[in-house]
Amino acid sequence: xxxxxxxxxxxxxxxxxxxxxxxxxxxxxxxxxxxxxxxxxxxxxxxxxxxxxxxxxxxxxxxxxxxxxxxxxxxxxxxxxxxxxxxxxxxxxxxxxxxxxxxxxxxxxxxxxxxxxxxxxxxxxxxxxxxxxxxxxxxxxxxxxxxxxxxxxxxxxxxxxxxxxxx
Amino acid sequence: xxxxxxxxxxxxxxxxxxxxxxxxxxxxxxxxxxxxxxxxxxxxxxxxxxxxxxxxxxxxxxxxxxxxxxxxxxxxxxxxxxxxxxxxxxxxxxxxxxxxxxxxxxxxxxxxxxxxxxxxxxxxxxxxxxxxxxxxxxxxxxxxxxxxxxxxxxxxxxxxxxxxxxxxxxxxxxxxxxxxxxxxxxxxxxxxxxxxxxxxxxxxxxxxxxxxxxxxxxxxxxxxxxxxxxxxxxxxxxxxxxxxxxxxxxxxxxxxxxxxxxxxxxxxxxxxxxxxxxxxxxxxxxxxxxxxxxxxxxxxxxxxxxxxxxxxxxxxxxxxxxxxxxxxxxxxxxxxxxxxxxxxxxxxxxxxxxxxxxxxxxxxxxxxxxxxxxxxxxxxxxxxxxxxxxxxxxxxxxxxxxxxxxxxxxxxxxxxxxxxxxxxxxxxxxxxxxxxxxxxxxxxxxxxxxxxxxxxxxxxxxxxxxxxxxxxxxxxxxxxxxxxxxxxxxxxxxxxxxxxxxxxxxxxxxxxxxxxxxxxxxxxxxxxxxxxxxxxxxxxxxxxxxxxxxxxxxxxxxxxxxxxxxxxxxxxxxxxxxxxxxxxxxxxxxxxxxxxxxxxxxxxxxxxxxxxxxxxxxxxxxxxxxxxxxxxxxxxxxxxxxxxxxxxxxxxxxxxxxxxxxxxxxxxxxxxxxxxxxxxxxxxxxxxxxxxxxxxxxxxxxxxxxxxxxxxxxxxxxxxxxxxxxxxxxxxxxxxxxxxxxxxxxxxxxxxxxxxxxxxxxxxxxxxxxxxxxxxxxxxxxxxxxxxxxxxxxxxxxxx
Numbered sequence: 001x002x003x004x005x006x007x008x009x010x011x012x013x014x015x016x017x018x019x020x021x022x023x024x025x026x027x028x029x030x031x032x033x034x035x036x037x038x039x040x041x042x043x044x045x046x047x048x049x050x051x052x053x054x055x056x057x058x059x060x061x062x063x064x065x066x067x068x069x070x071x072x073x074x075x076x077x078x079x080x081x082x083x084x085x086x087x088x089x090x091x092x093x094x095x096x097x098x099x100x101x102x103x104x105x106x107x108x109x110x111x112x113x114x115x116x117x118x119x120x121x122x123x124x125x126x127x128x129x130x131x132x133x134x135x136x137x138x139x140x141x142x143x144x145x146x147x148x149x150x151x152x153x154x155x156x157x158x159x160x161x162x163x164x165x166x167x
Numbered sequence: 168x169x170x171x172x173x174x175x176x177x178x179x180x181x182x183x184x185x186x187x188x189x190x191x192x193x194x195x196x197x198x199x200x201x202x203x204x205x206x207x208x209x210x211x212x213x214x215x216x217x218x219x220x221x222x223x224x225x226x227x228x229x230x231x232x233x234x235x236x237x238x239x240x241x242x243x244x245x246x247x248x249x250x251x252x253x254x255x256x257x258x259x260x261x262x263x264x265x266x267x268x269x270x271x272x273x274x275x276x277x278x279x280x281x282x283x284x285x286x287x288x289x290x291x292x293x294x295x296x297x298x299x300x301x302x303x304x305x306x307x308x309x310x311x312x313x314x315x316x317x318x319x320x321x322x323x324x325x326x327x328x329x330x331x332x333x334x335x336x337x338x339x340x341x342x343x344x345x346x347x348x349x350x351x352x353x354x355x356x357x358x359x360x361x362x363x364x365x366x367x368x369x370x371x372x373x374x375x376x377x378x379x380x381x382x383x384x385x386x387x388x389x390x391x392x393x394x395x396x397x398x399x400x401x402x403x404x405x406x407x408x409x410x411x412x413x414x415x416x417x418x419x420x421x422x423x424x425x426x427x428x429x430x431x432x433x434x435x436x437x438x439x440x441x442x443x444x445x446x447x448x449x450x451x452x453x454x455x456x457x458x459x460x461x462x463x464x465x466x467x468x469x470x471x472x473x474x475x476x477x478x479x480x481x482x483x484x485x486x487x488x489x490x491x492x493x494x495x496x497x498x499x500x501x502x503x504x505x506x507x508x509x510x511x512x513x514x515x516x517x518x519x520x521x522x523x524x525x526x527x528x529x530x531x532x533x534x535x536x537x538x539x540x541x542x543x544x545x546x547x548x549x550x551x552x553x554x555x556x557x558x559x560x561x562x563x564x565x566x567x568x569x570x571x572x573x574x575x576x577x578x579x580x581x582x583x584x585x586x587x588x589x590x591x592x593x594x595x596x597x598x599x600x601x602x603x604x605x606x607x608x609x610x611x612x613x614x615x616x617x618x619x620x621x622x623x624x625x626x627x628x629x630x631x632x633x634x635x636x637x638x639x640x641x642x643x644x645x646x647x648x649x650x651x652x653x654x655x656x657x658x659x660x661x662x663x664x665x666x667x668x669x670x671x672x673x674x675x676x677x678x679x680x681x682x683x684x685x686x687x688x689x690x691x692x693x694x695x696x697x698x699x700x701x702x703x704x705x706x707x708x709x710x711x712x713x714x715x716x717x718x719x720x721x722x723x724x725x726x727x728x729x730x731x732x733x734x735x736x737x738x739x740x741x742x743x744x745x746x747x748x749x750x751x752x753x754x755x756x757x758x759x760x761x762x763x764x765x766x767x768x769x770x771x772x773x774x775x776x777x778x779x780x781x782x783x784x785x786x787x788x789x790x791x792x793x794x795x796x797x798x799x800x801x802x803x804x805x806x807x808x809x810x811x812x813x814x815x816x817x818x819x820x821x822x823x824x825x826x827x828x829x830x831x832x833x834x835x836x837x838x839x840x841x842x843x844x845x846x847x848x849x850x851x852x853x854x855x856x857x858x859x860x861x862x863x864x865x866x867x868x869x870x871x872x873x874x875x876x877x878x879x880x881x882x883x884x885x886x887x888x889x890x891x892x893x894x895x896x897x898x899x900x901x902x903x904x905x906x907x908x909x910x911x912x913x914x915x916x917x918x919x920x921x922x923x924x925x926x927x928x929x930x931x932x933x934x935x936x937x938x939x940x941x942x943x944x945x946x947x948x949x950x951x952x953x954x955x956x957x958x959x960x961x962x963x964x965x966x967x
Contacts, residue, residue, distance in 0.1 A: 003241040011234060028225050036225060037233050044237035079354040123179065125215040125521045125956050146182070150173030157211055 003048035007089065017127035018063050024119055025067035035066035042066075056129050057136035062143060064137070107160045117152040124149060175201065189658040200218065230713070232532050234914050239681075284368060322932070419468030492536035493740045493828040497803045497920050500794045500831075500839045505789040509797055510784040511806040512581065512817035513826045514539075515772075516743060517765075518731055518755035523917065525757040527891035527956040533917055537739060540799030547910065547946060549825045549903040551583035559778040560584045560820060562885060563833040564870055566893045567900035569831050570934060571912055571926035572840075576832040576894060579904050580785075580870055584777050587822040593691035596648070597630040600679040602699035603637045603664060611757065612733040615700050617661055621760025624658055626762045626767055627651030635660055636680045638675025648686040676716065683725045690878075692775050693725045694751065699742070700733035708803030717749040724878065726776065726819075732764065750779055750819050763945075773822030778874040779881065780817040783828065784810040786869045794839040796922075798829040798911050810873060819872075829911050831922075832867075839920070902938040904948065909935040916961075 005008075018039060022032035039062045043051070049056055110118055123134045131149075135142045174191050177183045183191055195201050207247065225233065281856065283922055443728035501509070526533045554561040563581040570577075599620065607613040631651035636643050646660035680694045717727050725751025729742045739755075746753035782805060787795055797804075809815040818874045820826060833839055872885040912931045915923045932954050939947045 002239055007234070007237050007241065011230065015230070016224055019225070023223060032223065033225050033229060037229060039686065040233055040237050044240035048241055105215070106214055115517065121215060125212070125218070131180075135269045140910060146173045149180070150176035153176050153208055153211060158205060160211065 001049070003044075005043060005059070006048050006052050007040070010043065010059065012091070013122050014059055014127065017122065018059060020126055021060055021062050021119065022067040024115060024122065025064065026070050032067065035070055038066040039063040051123055054133070054136060056127065057133040059138035060127065060129070060133075060152065061139070064100060084111065105163060106160075109156060109163065111151065112159060113116045117148075117155070118147055120145070121151055121156075172201070175205055176208055179205055179212055180435070265457075276878065280413065282396065307553045318392040328864050345382050370609070373729075415656060424425045461672075464581055491740060492534050494536040494539060497915075498796050498798070498801055500796045500841050501835060501920035502839060503792040503796045504789045507787050507789060508784055508794065508807040508810075509787070509830070510782065510807050510810045511797060511800045511828070512798060512803040512805055513781045513783060513820060513828075514541050514547055514803050514818050515824050515826055516542050516746065516753045518739070518743065518753045519543055519545040521755040521761050522731070522739065526756075527953050530956070530960065532960050535918050538914055538917045539802070540911055541667075541803070542799075543911045543914040544799065544827050544829065544907050545825070547906065547950075549581055549583075549826055549827060549907065550940070551581045551903075553583065554585050558585075558885065558940040559874065559876075560781075562870060562872060562887050564887065564889050564893075565772065565895075565901060565904050566867065566895045567895050567904060570897050570908060570930065571923045572831070574834075574837060574899075576834060576867075576887070576907060577897075578830040578832055578868070579907060580779070580783065580828045580830070581903075582820060582824075582826040582872075583822040584822055585773065585822045586824075587771060587775060587777070590628060591812055592771060592822065594628070594688040595692045595775070596635070596683060596688040597678045598630065598634045598636060598648070598683045600639045600676055601635060601645075601664065601893055602697075606700055607732070609733060612700050615756065615762060616730070617664060617757060618759055619766050620661055621658060622763050623770060624661070625653060626770065627654065627657075632686050633657050634679075635663065635664070636675055636679040636682060643675055643678040644682065648682055670703050674715065680716070680720045680725055683720075685724065687724065694728055695725060695749075696719075696728045696730060696751075697745070698732065700731070714745065714748050717745060721748070721750050726750040729753045733833050747818075748816070750776065750816075752819070752821070761910060769823070775822045776819045776877045777822050779817070779819045779879075780813070782810050782815075782817045782882075783821050783873065784871045784873075785830065787832075787870065788864055788866050788868060788891070789835070790863065790892060791835050791865075792832050793835045793837055794833040795936045796831050798831060799914065800828065811882075813875070813880065819877075827907050829907065839916070864890050867893070870925075883901070901938050906936055906938040906940065911949065913950075913957065917957060928954055928961070932958075 015036065018036045019029075019032050022035040026032050026035060039059060042062055048125075058076065092107060098112075108120065113121070120134065120138075123129045123137060129137065131142050131145045134145045138145070172199070173185070174183055178188065178195070195205065212366075220851075235748075242247035246451045300721070365822070370381075399761075445659055477782050516539075519537060519539035520535060551563045552561050561583045563583065565579045565581070565888070567577050569575040601613075601616065603613065607616075622925070626810045627633065629650065629652035632648045633651065634644070634648040635646035635657075637645050646657060649656050649660075651657075674693070679697075682691050720727070724884055727746060729746040731739070731742050731753065732755075743753045755762075756762045757767060784807070785795075803818065805815065805817070809817075809835065818826075824865075866888045870885075871891065872887075873882040877881045899909075900908075909931050910933075912923050912926055916926070916931070932951065935947070935951055935954060939951075942948055
């Protein structure tokens with residue numbers, strides 16, 4: 001595949017997961033967009049073809065760094081009021097309708113997890129990365145990813161059962 | 168019950184492979200608890216995957232321009248890669264030659280050794296180009312690993328053909344996982360029914376893709392994703408020739424490969440896809456054709472850098488953080504016979520000097536690309552006479568010897584803009600566009616800017632107007648356009664500036680231009696002054712729009728100047744480019760004294776343009792001049808045709824500005840320094856027919872200047888012949904000449920130029936020390952300090 005195709009595919013495939021990923025770190029959409037743009041620009045300056053086999057972990061790792069850079073920069077004037085659309089619950093009516101009742105519940109439960117856990121779930125389920133890719137993107141070991149994910153899912157399951165047990 | 172068994176999750180997610188998986192499946196089959204838990208995990212995983220993807224995306228505009236920008240980069244990167252491949256090819260070829268030699272002289276066993284040696288070299292080169300941010304562990308790539316796993320065949324897809332619709336792919340993956348898991352859950356009828364329902368659901372959804380996965384035909388795969396294909400076609404319309412470019416380059420490489428394998432590892436020439444007009448050799452900085460000025464050919468600039476094997480992304484020692492610099496290679500000697508005309512745009516910027524000063528004072532070696540020699544020379548004012556008559560500037564040419572190469576002449580061309588007393592100049596309408604993002608917080612940025620502006624405001628004329636627009640701040644306009652006599656209000660607004668908020672810069676700059684236009688001072692100076700540490704915060708992809716806007720506004724009479732601040736994030740080249748596009752100047756403010764110099768002492772020249780698009784063209788007389796080189800101005804060179812082309816943008820000169828350019832000349836009869844070129848095979852070089860068409864002249868050269876009035880569109884021409892016998896000995900040359908020469912040598916040494924390799928820091932120092940002049944502001948004395956620093960950093964001893 002030509003670098004152009006690889007970039008096109010990466011854009012089509014990972015734009016949304018990367019934005020979610022970055023937004024979990026920056027907290028606001030604009031910074032997340034900046035981070036994602038920066039990520040792709042950096043990608044385009046690399047030897048894209050050589051990078052292709054490990055594209056996903058590369059993207060998520062670099063995106064994370066870009067997002068963190070952004071945070072470091074703007075953290076000093078965080079006294080400005082947060083964007084309205086920053087609250088996760090506020091979604092477009094169409095999206096709201098599309099999401100099942102279970103989905104809405106699940107989203108709410110996700111809010112109770114730690115940021116690291118949400119990040120992990122995002123990488124696994126929204127971005128569809130393998131353990132190995134996640135390990136590469138987060139700079140941990142594969143077995144650690146396995147343990148973390150297992151624990152996260154377990155926590156989530158417990159939360160889920162708690163909610164469903166209620167009358 | 169092994170509830171803590173994380174293999175469950177791994178298994179449910181299809182992440183357990185090989186014997187581990189088999190072993191786990193056995194355990195699973197034996198344990199109902201495990202099965203139950205597995206089903207739960209699968210259900211939860213399914214619910215998680217079913218969550219609609221995040222609503223947030225890039226905006227369409229962002230995506231489109233991001234894509235453009237990325238593709239541009241990949242094209243550049245590809246050229247770079249090809250260059251390297253040629254280098255690799257040449258090494259391989261060399262190795263092959265060696266192999267042949269070895270075979271001829273020795274047994275075949277050494278063949279392998281030599282080949283391995285060449286491979287090792289290739290590997291080193293490959294390694295060199297791998298990205299620096301992300302070094303992977305030396306493990307097999309995920310794709311390879313996954314290829315081995317039958318369950319993960321979907322991940323192997325990208326290697327074999329075009330990836331089908333992504334959601335379909337994921338669904339397939341899940342179908343696979345669920346199927347496998349399902350085999351072990353047959354006992355649990357409830358769960359099974361539940362799962363089967365899901366599987367059926369998923370299978371219906373992904374049926375067409377599954378079909379295509381089973382087929383090996385690429386065309387059918389493509390047809391499975393019509394939406395994607397259409398998008399790609401549209402995209403190709405936007406970028407008509409990515410592949411045409413590619414093939415052209417390949418062709419070039421083929422042509423060059425034999426030359427390279429003959430032992431010369433340099434790329435000799437590149438081909439000419441339409442958008443790249445300028446080509447350079449690594450060792451020969453001559454402009455072959457096309458234009459090379461004002462940033463309009465930045466791209467070709469870039470491309471040539473890449474072709475020359477420069478690594479634009481390597482971290483240069485001495486550059487902290489995120490600073491970026493770029494500059495074409497140093498000008499080399501050019502034959503006056505072959506290229507009798509030298510054309511360039513003037514440059515009154517001074518940023519490079521103050522930026523380098525900042526680095527040297529911090530004991531950092533400046534990166535060579537940060538050294539713009541002309542800006543260093545022009546940092547100092549020289550005592551050229553005022554223009555006579557109507558001309559906006561005087562032209563002062565002086566000819567002496569180059570102290571670093573006494574056999575060569577040195578020609579100085581000095582321009583002096585007419586001085587205009589503050590009360591005689593037209594009113595100034597200034598809009599300060601100030602970056603107040605968080606990064607401007609440190610003392611050498613916003614606080615320094617405020618102090619400098621404070622000093623400037625105290626020197627405003629009553630009818631000058633000042634407005635302040637901030638960006639990255641919640642509101643844009645901090646101070647509406649306010650007359651200079653209302654000093655207190657301006658100072659108060661300045662005092663209230665602080666970093667905060669998050670508005671985007673594009674809106675800020677638009678606002679600044681609007682304010683400038685609304686308060687347009689006819690016959691005066693209308694200018695937006697961008698003050699930033701380099702982070703425009705306009706969204707990385709909007710830079711082209713930004714340049715377009717600046718050019719548009721320039722046509723309407725509002726110019727743009729840029730003041731750079733701080734360290735760590737300085738986008739030097741971008742800032743210079745923006746100022747250049749906006750008919751303004753770019754200064755780097757590293758201290759209060761620099762701020763005062765730029766905004767108070769030299770305010771008239773900083774903000775009051777007396778002539779625009781000033782171009783210089785020198786015609787050398789080959790009867791007297793064998794060759795020449797222009798010192799500095801590498802990114803200001805123009806094609807000879809641009810000189811008379813009034814549409815071609817060039818530099819501006821302000822009231823009282825001095826601009827100095829130096830040419831080093833090889834007198835006729837002497838050899839040109841630098842690598843020699845083989846004599847031409849198909850034509851004989853004209854050895855002495857110079858006088859055949861033109862009458863013999865005793866001129867050394869003729870200086871021609873073109874400039875426009877600040878509000879004019881038609882250029883005027885000044886022409887000044889310089890007789891050959893006007894040369895004086897170096898120590899008899901004017902003090903300004905000698906000092907400028909010292910600065911030039913300083914700059915050349917910092918650039919690592921071979922031409923001054925034998926000329927010591929000591930020599931420079933002794934010239935500079937003798938020629939400090941009256942030195943108001945002690946700028947020249949400070950230069951001595953920098954020399955000291957530079958010589959110490961370079962390891963050369965200057966104490967004796």
